[in-house]
Amino acid sequence: MTVKACVFDVFGTVVDWRNSVARESAPFLARHGGSAIDPHAFATAWRKRYQPGMEECRSGRRPWTRLDVLHRENLELVLVDHGLDPKKIGEAELAEWNNAWRKLDPWPEAVAGLTRLKRNYIIAPLSNGNIALMTAMAKRAGIPWDAILGAEVAQAYKPQPEAYLRTAEVLMIRPDELCLVAAHNGDLAAARECGLKTAFVTRPNEHGPGQTGDLAPAQAWDWVGTDFQDLAGKMGC
């Protein structure tokens, strides 16, 4: 029983969304009367609307919708929450601001670790991010994916079982030949329920100073690494 492909959670596991979205948002905030708003708090507020946005699709109340579209809707909601009027900002700037999610920096060792893992395994994102978003992010950041998989290919959002099982299916491998790598115990638990192998890496700064969740493995995952370099070694690369 051998793992043939490693698929990765991306936001938080491969890339540092919080610092990157804060960096990208700061000039927009400054330009539109939000210079008193902390860009990191803004990034966190934007991200906080991520799960409720997808839940509309998971529940069936809304058809599957690209994350780029949900991010954009959430941007307008977060702006209003912070006392800014999206209409005054205008379409072109809102679209550009939303592209912040395509400009996320990988954690420092992530690309080197992925490059090692790529020697022995097919590597691909299994993210809730859509294909265009993941492709643009990888191109900018030099992430060497073999393929872009995830929610849009599966037409389902994690942690729905279809997101994991259809990913194995398009790779034409069994679930136990597929390993999910994630910094989130909940994601790994859902993958294990579907029969996938699991690898946990610690990202103690994903949510900034004082992070309390996901600091340690919650189950005996198949592999546990301090980061992607450590994991690559443990997975024989």
Next chain:
Amino acid sequence: MTVKACVFDVFGTVVDWRNSVARESAPFLARHGGSAIDPHAFATAWRKRYQPGMEECRSGRRPWTRLDVLHRENLELVLVDHGLDPKKIGEAELAEWNNAWRKLDPWPEAVAGLTRLKRNYIIAPLSNGNIALMTAMAKRAGIPWDAILGAEVAQAYKPQPEAYLRTAEVLMIRPDELCLVAAHNGDLAAARECGLKTAFVTRPNEHGPGQTGDLAPAQAWDWVGTDFQDLAGKMGC
């Protein structure tokens, strides 16, 4: 109006299916009583069943089916045509033989040309090959795709318009921001009908000596190159 992504026909345009399938088939033929069969003729016969197999899906008589599955069905038909009994060959060897389509060599300059084009454009296959097939082929051959697109993502086989239009849609670009690169005038004609940009490259040996079709552009395509290196130069890379 600028091209943002180049997508590629693969069989014949990026890779030399005929010589590769012949090479991979030769030992199987020798082992199973087919040593008198010319491996190149066998490869051509196998490929000849490609369009009829997909036509069942295009017509709606059969749901969309992965090309790996169609290739496998066609292998059994071609074996019978050549007087060999698939049942005597057995499941494991048939599966391995079918993997010939994952082991196709790129044309000599293809990877270098793609590497140049990748600097300025998103590059991805827009092939009728399925995701697992294209991913395995790229990994073996070192083809540096940014994403794996094509029939399985679009759930439609070229030259159905959906194959082209849904590819632009998942990249979140307009059809005229997407360029199809192909050695086949028919593929380019269908792409142009959908509003895509078009680039023709000549592959005069795809069908072996004496090839008569697709030796020259049939329309005034947006770009014409002798090969991928020439095309990369003409497209500003």
